[in-house]
Amino acid sequence: MxxxxxxxxxxxxxxxxxxxxxxxxxxxxxxxxxxxxxxxxxxxxxxxxxxxxxxxxxxxxxxxxxxxxxxxEDQEFLRIMVTLQNTLNRKAFTATPVSQRAIFVPQCLRSGACPANLHEEGLNCRSCGLCQIGVARPLLEKIGYKFFIVPGSSFIKRMVKRYRPKAIIGIGCLIEIKEGTEMAGQLNLISMGIVTSRDGCVETAVNWDEVYEVALLGIDPKDVPHELQQYIS
Ligand code: SF4
Structure with a gap:
């Protein structure tokens, strides 16, 4: 045996x-x-x-x-991960009605002299003309987006819990977008990440053309304000 x-x-x-x-x-x-x-x-x-x-x-x-x-470089690796995620999510994002979408922009995109006050749903932009958020917010809200200026890390989860969007656009530095994408996956959200073109703690920058192009995916052109018509793809 x-x-x-x-x-x-x-x-x-x-x-x-x-x-x-x-x-x-x-x-x-x-x-x-x-x-x-x-x-x-x-x-x-x-x-x-x-x-x-x-x-x-x-x-x-x-x-x-x-x-x-x-x-x-590590940065290239992260960038590819973000591009991959966006590519894979694009179809589902395009199919999501705008009433079920939200956009989260980081507070560091504001002007250093921003007069906005903090309230329960983030910073309250006054469209003072000192930064592009003041231009983008009313246009994207007009289309139907929920628009938030994020004051801190737990804020996004709180707003997602409150408004239950199905799809979100997040703007941030590479690391923030990577972590945000993972968080979105855990919350079962379709996410599109847009990486800032200049990092830092204050007065960072993003390519707003890219933001509008993503935001307009799947939106009926007749619902797009004339200022944004050029970004319809
Ligand atoms: S436009 Fe809005 S976010 Fe930008 S600086 Fe003025 S109040 Fe702040």
């Missing part, structure tokens, strides 16, 4: 073979992901976005190491 001790060496060798196959599989996937990422950075085109997102999340630690080895 075969005892456990007779099978033990086979068992160990089987585990060894499975481990080697697993490591080889990860390395092959890693190099495919590396190729797809470099292609995406150079051409701006995402190939196999579902595979890329799943692979980059599952193999995040290894991929960061591989990217470093091949001169791809």
């Amino acid at each position: 075969t005892s456990f001790f007779d099978l033990y060496p086979h068992f160990i060798s089987l585990i060894g073979e499975i481990t080697v196959l697993f490591v080889l599989g990860c390395l092959v996937c890693g190099f495919i992901l590396l190729f797809l990422t470099i292609h995406a950075i150079r051409s701006g085109n995402l190939l196999f976005p579902k595979f890329m997102r799943a692979g980059l999340i599952f193999l995040e630690g290894m991929m960061r190491g591989l990217f470093k080895l091949f001169g791809v």
